[in-house]
Amino acid sequence: MMAEDGRNMMEPKSSSSDPNPCPICLGPITQDSYLDQCFHKFCFNCIVRWTNTVASKHFCGPTSVKCPLCKTENLSIIYGYDGSSFQQHYINRDLRISEFFSEAHRYRLKCYYIEPGNLADKLNVLSYWKSHKYRQQNHWLHDWLRREIQAVTQEEDVDVIVHHILGVIDSFRRDEVKHSNISTEMKQEAFKLLVSQAVGPFLTGRSGRFVNELELFLASGLKIDAFDKVYIKHLGWKIPEISKEEEESDETPEHEPAVPYLYILDQDSDDN
Amino acid sequence: MQASRARLFKEYKEVQREKVADPDIQLVCDDSNIFKWTALIKGPSETPYDGGVFQLAFSVPEQYPLQPPQVRFLTKIFHPNVHFKTGEICLDILKNAWSPAWTLQSVCRAIIALMAHPEPDSPLNCDSGNLLRSGDIRGYQSMARMYTRLAAMPKKG
DSSP: OHHHHHHHHOOTTTTTTOSSOOTTTOSOOSSEEEETTTOOEEEHHHHHHHHHHHHHTSSSOOSOEEOTTTOOEESEEEEOOOSSOOEEEETTOOTTTOSSOOHHHHHHHHHTTSOOTTHHHHTTHHHHHHTTGGGSOOTTHHHHHHHHHHHHHOOSOOHHHHHHHHHHHHHHHHHHHHTTTSOHHHHHHHHHHHHHHHHHHHHGGGHHHHHHHHHHHHHHTOOHHHHHHHHHHHHTOOOHHHHHHHHHHHTOGGGSOSSOOOGGGGGOOOOO | OHHHHHHHHHHHHHHHHHTTTOTTEEEEEOSSOTTEEEEEEEOOTTSTTTTOEEEEEEEOOTTTTSSOOEEEESSOOOOTTBOTTTOBBOOGGGTTTOOTTOOHHHHHHHHHHHHHSOOTTSOSSHHHHHHHHTTOHHHHHHHHHHHHHHHSSOOOO
16 A cells, blocks of 8 residues: 555655755755764754664663764764854753753753743843843842753853853943943943853853843842742743742742842933 | 654655665565565575575564664575574664664665674574584585575576
């Protein structure tokens, strides 16, 4: 039956029209993906399914996969290359197996695959800049950055990057006082550019989005749990583990904001 | 499931196109089931299998190509890595060393290569393996040739 159909549908040119098929599905490649050592090319779904198949046969998941074509050991899959940036999927840095990668990390990473919608309006990003709230230290920023960078890079040890970003933000805050005549918009732009340049080497294609997320977090003035709650509610997701964590941490008073943000300033005039 | 069908269909088309290109392999898909294939392969020259035509039966799993196909000899063959009764084949690429880049066609080529280069250290056919391991090349070859004549050559009328 199948064979009969095949004969009817056969086109003489079919194989020449597709000179470089995916070695796994033998069809045209969808979402070009390359292994990071040998650069052999596959469909993203095909190569991920294969690495998952390989991983499922081992008790302690291997952190590399042999190329189906040349048997070179590869550590990651490179995909989403758009000319200047790319994404990387690490072999079996699989979020279920890694200890540091919590449910919260996963939710943060997922956020990078969806549009944030009008969250910027909800969290009053504009008034954050207009009312100079950025001049205040955010006590949760270190922890938030650490989790965020861990989520995006899927690396556990990100302290160097976090330290670097904090340094950049601190120096922005120091310099800002000297240039008080610059418009708010320009300050916002300057801030985003600075941070984006700082994280560029580490986050490549996700730098822009990261800066927006960072801005959202800072503008919210919320601590991490509350920020997550707002964010998840906004997206309409249900992640029980995060709500649970939140309840637990609510019992620890030292995490309460020492100096609440002055929301009175919300309607404050722009100094321009 | 859908992925395996699509891929087998691609292989089917490729086989139709390449039929002339590889005269040593003739792959045929079952008329009613794309997961069942048979192949006729020619015994490689300068081996005791020369002149014989061997039939292989393929059973393709639904997870193909993430899982290897199951292949066995239907034609009786005297070879260290083929079970004499069941036709089961001991070949790394059909087990641990499987890669989804292999096709049914290339598996046939690998089996032809195995026929020319037996691995007596992992025998499924101990008699055959022992002959080779003890250095009795002649003994192995004459047995293998005899079975090729008996089972893999068309009877002359």
